[in-house]
Amino acid sequence: MSDDEMIPRADVEQWWGTSITRISPGEIDLRGYPVQDLIGGASFAEVVWLLLRGELPERRQAALLEAALVASVDHGPQAPSIAAARMAVTCGLGLNNAVATGANLLGDVHGGAGQQCMDLLARIRERWRAGEDLDEVAADTVAEYRRRRQHVPGFGHRFHPRDPRRDPLLGLVADAAGEGVVAGEYLRAAQALEQALAAGRERPVPMNIDGATAVVYSELGFAPELGRGLFVLSRSVGILAHAWEERGSGARIKGPIPRRLLAAYTGPQQRRLPAR
Amino acid sequence: MSDDEMIPRADVEQWWGTSITRISPGEIDLRGYPVQDLIGGASFAEVVWLLLRGELPERRQAALLEAALVASVDHGPQAPSIAAARMAVTCGLGLNNAVATGANLLGDVHGGAGQQCMDLLARIRERWRAGEDLDEVAADTVAEYRRRRQHVPGFGHRFHPRDPRRDPLLGLVADAAGEGVVAGEYLRAAQALEQALAAGRERPVPMNIDGATAVVYSELGFAPELGRGLFVLSRSVGILAHAWEERGSGARIKGPIPRRLLAAYTGPQQRRLPAR
């Protein structure tokens, strides 16, 4: 190459091409809508939908999304994401870094259960629509997870015998299905799964928050991976609130347990460096 | 210490004490409100306010907050936070890690301008309330920044001659002030600053998105540091949307410039290891 080679400007600009936002001097359009029309003209939840999906939702769809976003905002500082964010501010980090620290922890295990439940509901619904009996598919599914000794994602909670967020979310979905806002098929699939899980057990294994929001997001047509993404947006609120509360505490370099306690040591006895 | 020493359970539980969320089996209260009442009963923006402030906002306050959250959601992939998140997904990261990567970058320079503007508006308002003339305080402030050769945070934009998000946000604040929802003092302080910045210049230096949201958040009584926090929540929506769009591209290990281009090298000529 020579030092003064010319290249098409478009090649570089297309490397970062996007269909989300168009900017030009004095103008910002989000998915085609001028930002000044959205400010005051659309709710935060509607704009979440618009950016992720490309189109604005109907009001009733937005209300369902909003309910799910509200449901997941926080579950207290025993969640590792929250604890990590609280510790982060005591190490001198800005709130942006604290929120990032917490959101980073919403991984396959912590934040991925909703996504996995959406995948599972989609597979069940597909078999059902292909003609299989829904209850049999659900029973099959439960049997398969038990054989693999795995938890069915979205069901059961180690703390709540019945998650208090389940009923209001499913109630809203049922209402929306009754009015034709959503089809209700994922709801029925999840309920069939819940029944199959309870069959022959004294204590049922009810849907938890991951399952209930998976139903909402699936009914609204979000891809499973966005189930995790929406959970991240929602829980970021709790992460931020806890980081801010911890900022107010004035604590410095807060560890996971009170200072006078000492992490147990289980390694080798003290020893000398070998001659090498 | 002996191995079977007993300690008060409360000592450990208080180490992680919080006033945000109470959980007990089957129950979750957020700032005292049962989560099932909030699901469907409060908007996402209202719950953001509730968790950060401890009380629910009035509807008109919530509407202002919502407008500011909408205004900042995205400004395209040339923002480093967005570019980093898009590159993150092409490296095989989950959406949670991608959002964390982007949010982490909203630091003192990128995400902190709003916070700094809130601090500045608070100082100006304080002098004004203490009896000084607002326009003189504003002129003083501008002169001081010019002496230090610093930008006044929240004013001017290297891309937009006039930020399209300024007018609708300030218009909503002016309306809210007219109806007594907010006092309007930060709005007046910011306008005085804008006038002082324009004085004697051909091209004005109008308020940008950081300045306009700083006015909203200040009027609503948020602490300056939460200005950054709220911006993080808002921009996380854009970060997520871009990460998701990039996922759809199928790109792998996307670098900042197209592959056939090569970062320029400006270091020493090739050389041999010295004998040591």
Next chain:
Amino acid sequence: MSDDEMIPRADVEQWWGTSITRISPGEIDLRGYPVQDLIGGASFAEVVWLLLRGELPERRQAALLEAALVASVDHGPQAPSIAAARMAVTCGLGLNNAVATGANLLGDVHGGAGQQCMDLLARIRERWRAGEDLDEVAADTVAEYRRRRQHVPGFGHRFHPRDPRRDPLLGLVADAAGEGVVAGEYLRAAQALEQALAAGRERPVPMNIDGATAVVYSELGFAPELGRGLFVLSRSVGILAHAWEERGSGARIKGPIPRRLLAAYTGPQQRRLPAR
């Protein structure tokens, strides 16, 4: 529970139990060795090994590890991890946050290839030790990847026809095998794979840095997942160096492409909000 319930101190201390480090007032032991003996008495690479494996390496093992750590430190700013870290400092982040941003990006695709190659070499070696012919196993493996239209992890490079780090690393492993420091079985497995990949092709697909370090780490007995971990330690050096160089540039909010270029917009035309 009553407020003054007592619990065993050990329950809390064991929750954070570790076999890595023991601290008591005035004492720090790492894997049993007093830290003051290691300071000046062991190399950085030896202590990396000690902390990860529990025992100190032989000098020749440490030298191999050190060579692999040196080999991966940097490949320039077109790597997304480096670009993200450089952008991070221009947003006002500390070097710790910049290194974190870069390290976060070394995911399944970007940093995981070495780990995947180690997994693959282990499977090949196992079949070989179980009595199969090594070259046939290698040919099988290549055929299988081609059927799935997947790249064999650790082989081929989109930029280097022959990765300059391959030969020196494999040479050191061959020497070490000759002297009985390592067994050389992973080296032979990798070479068989390389030959199978080249068979019938004009241009070979030689081992890249991920493959060559996978051989080193496998020969040294590291678990595959630690292959990624060691790469993270190594590349963190380059990430830090680039973050520091960018700090010196004084750039603010550096985007992925020069400022006068604009990310291409591929979305819908400007439109008005629908009446809702």
Next chain:
Amino acid sequence: MSDDEMIPRADVEQWWGTSITRISPGEIDLRGYPVQDLIGGASFAEVVWLLLRGELPERRQAALLEAALVASVDHGPQAPSIAAARMAVTCGLGLNNAVATGANLLGDVHGGAGQQCMDLLARIRERWRAGEDLDEVAADTVAEYRRRRQHVPGFGHRFHPRDPRRDPLLGLVADAAGEGVVAGEYLRAAQALEQALAAGRERPVPMNIDGATAVVYSELGFAPELGRGLFVLSRSVGILAHAWEERGSGARIKGPIPRRLLAAYTGPQQRRLPAR
């Protein structure tokens, strides 16, 4: 602009210009040295120095750097950076994300003390070289921190009455000063500060690890900000080792305290949503 506008290739390539690494097909030079010469030819610590400083260190300088890197690798899981990384793996994150989570927490308070100590030592040395009496400068400095009720960064430890890493590190610096490898001025400044802190107190406030490594890095000519950077590289080893140990535990979504304990709640009593 027209769609087929041409731009200089160099404009884009210089946007990502670097003096650290040059790549061309089949070649990688680090600060001018072919990577194949460094593999096996330079230690990991030497390459850390090379990338950060541009030139290779003398062997004795490298040994000092190596000792400081060894000294800081770990202090157990009560450090928030370590605890966060351990929790991260139980949430399903890769080791790269876990190391990033931990490194992110090494902020102004947790990882910045060394950097602050380096700044302080530089100021003291400057006054000393300008002709002031070293002990008086040290006494002044201590008095000033006491007036501001701040800790002197790099001195005192809430756990260790005397940090076991202090003596071996300072001993190596003293030896190196005796042999002319370093000038020893920062060492003397730090010792003067330590004496001034002890004056009139029953219990001295000895240099801690941040102070002792600050002396090493200052003597070696590193910029204060790189003090934090080097600490991040060093502690990343401990973070990785703990993340890996936790992976072995099989724990899922590990919170900061044992599961049967419950974070204390200090917020408002349960209440009903107001009519709005």
